[in-house]
Amino acid sequence: MRKHQFAKIDCNCTRRATHLKCVFCGVMEYRSLDEARRMTLGQAECQHPDAPQVPPQEKFRAMMGGSLDCLAPDYDTHFKPD
Amino acid sequence: MTQPLRVLVAEDDSVGAALLCGLLVREGHMVIGPAAMGEEAVRLARDERPDAVLMDIWLAGDMNGVEATRAITADFDIPVILVTGATEATDHDLMEQVVGSGALGFMSKPVTGDALRMNLRIVRHHTRLHARLRDSEQRYRSIFDNAVVGIYMADPEGRYLVSNRAFAEMLGWSGPGDLVSGVRSIDAQVYEVPGRRQELLARLRAEGTVAGFVSQVYGRDGDLLWVSEHCTAVHDWAGELLHYEGIVVNVTARIEAEQRWRTTLGILRSTIDAMPDHVVLLDLERNVIMANASWVRQMCGAGHPDAAPSADMAGQVEGAVMVRCPECMSEDGGPTPLDRFLREGGHQAGPVRLLPGGEACTCSVSPYRAPEGTVIGAVLVLRHDGEGCLAGSERLAARADMTGRRGV
Ligand SMILES: [Zn+2]
Numbered sequence: 460m461r462k463h464q465f466a467k468i469d470c471n472c473t474r475r476a477t478h479l480k481c482v483f484c485g486v487m488e489y490r491s492l493d494e495a496r497r498m499t500l501g502q503a504e505c506q507h508p509d510a511p512q513v514p515p516q517e518k519f520r521a522m523m524g525g526s527l528d529c530l531a532p533d534y535d536t537h538f539k540p541d
Numbered sequence: 542m543t544q545p546l547r548v549l550v551a552e553d554d555s556v557g558a559a560l561l562c563g564l565l566v567r568e569g570h571m572v573i574g575p576a577a578m579g580e581e582a583v584r585l586a587r588d589e590r591p592d593a594v595l596m597d598i599w600l601a602g603d604m605n606g607v608e609a610t611r612a613i614t615a616d617f618d619i620p621v622i623l624v625t626g627a628t629e630a631t632d633h634d635l636m637e638q639v640v641g642s643g644a645l646g647f648m649s650k651p652v653t654g655d656a657l658r659m660n661l662r663i664v665r666h667h668t669r670l671h672a673r674l675r676d677s678e679q680r681y682r683s684i685f686d687n688a689v690v691g692i693y694m695a696d697p698e699g700r701y702l703v704s705n706r707a708f709a710e711m712l713g714w715s716g717p718g719d720l721v722s723g724v725r726s727i728d729a730q731v732y733e734v735p736g737r738r739q740e741l742l743a744r745l746r747a748e749g750t751v752a753g754f755v756s757q758v759y760g761r762d763g764d765l766l767w768v769s770e771h772c773t774a775v776h777d778w779a780g781e782l783l784h785y786e787g788i789v790v791n792v793t794a795r796i797e798a799e800q801r802w803r804t805t806l807g808i809l810r811s812t813i814d815a816m817p818d819h820v821v822l823l824d825l826e827r828n829v830i831m832a833n834a835s836w837v838r839q840m841c842g843a844g845h846p847d848a849a850p851s852a853d854m855a856g857q858v859e860g861a862v863m864v865r866c867p868e869c870m871s872e873d874g875g876p877t878p879l880d881r882f883l884r885e886g887g888h889q890a891g892p893v894r895l896l897p898g899g900e901a902c903t904c905s906v907s908p909y910r911a912p913e914g915t916v917i918g919a920v921l922v923l924r925h926d927g928e929g930c931l932a933g934s935e936r937l938a939a940r941a942d943m944t945g946r947r948g949v
């Protein structure tokens with residue numbers, strides 16, 4: 460199983476809020492950073508072949524009630540120009 | 542039409558007093574007094590609480606107008622307008638005293654209606670401004686007093702200057718005043734670890750703010766509690782640390798829960814590590830999720846870093862060995878108990894030989910379930926049992942089955 464890697468992106472809509480977008484598959488999520496750090500298995504799964512594999516232990520813990528960290532390491536800067 | 546003011550007149554010269562009172566009445570104001578002596582003016586200000594005071598510099602009695610002004614502005618916060626003769630207005634020393642007295646305005650004799658109106662407008666403006674200030678001050682005061690988090694201000698020498706109720710009560714004092722006077726040395730009376738406050742001060746001097754500073758502190762009754770502090774340094778113009786402000790949360794319950802959790806985890810960890818059998822938890826793709834010390838020694842050799850038990854129990858669980866497991870073959874070359882489990886589920890057991898080395902073991906596999914009931918892995922127990930390996934697989938299966946298993 461692979462997981463999304465979310466990074467901050469400024470939305471084009473009138474609210475001009477900050478949203479999260481997966482670096483690989485491009486899916487948009489209207490969630491806080493903290494929510495991206497604690498996703499369920501269902502929310503976390505990414506279909507993109509380049510997305511990182513979930514380490515077996517992280518996946519196992521998620522099945523036991525834990526959560527998956529889906530924040531990209533460069534979440535703050537990834538979609539920023541420059 | 543503006544609200545009439547209640548004005549106290551202090552003037553020892555009866556002609557001057559009558560003139561001032563007449564002007565005030567003509568403008569629609571109420572007159573209190575006149576008082577001829579400074580002491581009398583202060584007493585009337587205290588008892589009558591006028592909106593403003595018109596005060597002559599020279600009064601009868603021991604207290605002159607400047608001294609009476611100082612007392613009235615400091616004690617009752619009532620605006621005072623000083624009145625003086627034309628010649629005195631040119632006296633520099635006297636004017637210095639007038640400026641320092643706290644008087645709001647200044648008029649020279651003879652007082653005209655225009656000068657009086659102008660000064661009383663200043664009084665009204667000042668009163669409105671003051672009321673607004675007092676209002677917001679009270680609002681902040683109320684936030685400070687009613688906050689559930691502790692708030693304090695302390696000096697670098699180690700005394701509390703200000704505290705709110707929550708902080709005083711957190712440390713077991715009956716109130717802020719009690720805490721401020723009772724704690725003569727924060728270093729000695731509050732922090733458990735010597736030098737802990739000096740550590741905080743050093744970081745405040747270097748970084749300006751310190752967040753999440755967790756320490757053990759003593760309550761007044763000697764109880765130890767855990768607090769987390771968020772501190773901000775306040776510097777003077779030269780950059781010297783004047784004092785610092787702290788926001789404090791009692792985190793004793795959280796820290797104790799963490800300690801209990803670590804202890805429980807430690808007991809579980811030591812229990813599976815004490816077993817001579819190799820015990821390993823696998824997911825359904827044969828990845829090792831967790832293993833005991835015996836298994837780690839067997840699979841990785843004693844020199845492997847994972848084989849050395851780490852002091853941090855949580856870290857051991859986090860860093861469980863990542864190998865696909867188990868490299869073994871069944872005695873008859875057919876599917877191993879794990880193979881059968883992954884194909885059919887249920888409890889499986891049978892003799893195996895561990896690779897490399899070919900050590901003979903009895904392998905028993907039990908399903909491992911998520912809280913909602915789905916099987917998400919397997920617990921393997923590998924027992925050194927030379928005799929068992931030779932015995933019939935059916936009898937072994939029954940023996941090694943977790944439900945029917947007897948003690949060693
Ligand atoms: Zn994705």
Ligand SMILES: [Zn+2]
Nearest residue numbers: 470472474476
């Ligand atoms: Zn938007």
